[in-house]
Amino acid sequence: MLYNHLSEYLTSQGYVNNELCPYVFIKKSHSGFAIVAVYVDDMNLIGTPAELEEITVHLKSKFEMKDLGKTQYCLGLEIEHCSDGILVHQSYYTQKVLRYFNEDKGKPLSAPIPDISVTVNLLAKYSNAPTHRHLNSVKAIFYYFKGTTNLGYFYTHKSSKKAVPPFSSWVDSYRIGYADVGYLFDPHSARSQADYLEGLPSKR
Template sequence: MKDVGRTKLCLGLQIEHLTKGIFIHQSAYTEKVLKRFFMDEAHPLSTPMVVRSLDVNKDPFRPQEKDEEILGSEVLYLSEIGALMYLANTTRPDITFAVNLLARYSSAPTRRHLNGIKHILRYLKGTTDIGLFYAVNCSPNLVGYADAG
């Protein structure tokens, strides 16, 4: 074995060692995803999802309607969902709800659902530097929780 110093990159996670803790992000992967789906020049947004309506008929994430066209196999909907799920499960919990909501329609996506994916990608364009920060724990005690049920 050889000590090569602190880890900076592991399984696509970029790791920055700071004085107050460790910052883990995926800026490079996010940029790669944006380029892959041709959203690298898109206008950035500040929210991961459009506002949903309480009226089911006006909700942009409602299931397919009778006259609505299902997107063909040429659309990379499943690839986009997969890339976004990887980000959501590793360093971007802020997009988890929106990605899981759109993943429900993977078998029959419509133009509205594809627009939801594009909205998330535009949000990622404006927030590529967001990640997880693990602060240095000053307390020497290890605290654990368990569910007695």
């Protein structure tokens, strides 16, 4: 019910969304942009300062709501607001998962795993009758989480024309990533395929 009223109001204010992202509303202007992301009865507002102030005032006048300040935690992601950028990580959530499965005392593993989602998807196929090999693979994933608990992504405030942004005091280097997704890639199984390429630039 709340979503319907909110959707009608945002649409009347010039916000647009589509069927693929019905809970994300976007408005662009000559001076900037504003994005309203809705999750159940919570909202995240993203955009340029003037547009954020405008939509905040309008929403408070139309709906009964409370401003909780800058987003610090969202769907398992921790967001730290720094002077020169934003650090996004999952330290708390990772530690919570490790404790739940009694793997928080395991041996840390920092060797990279190409794609966690693919590995988990493959192991899930054998969840009804797992072997020791599958259980060891699951433990390897936990050990990888243990060894990478304090890692995250840093997004700098400063824009740069270079492919690699300037280094920050928060991190030693920046991760560069590319992704490509082919929907219904396989004509026989109607499955999609996703490819990722990530790397760390070297300092010069």
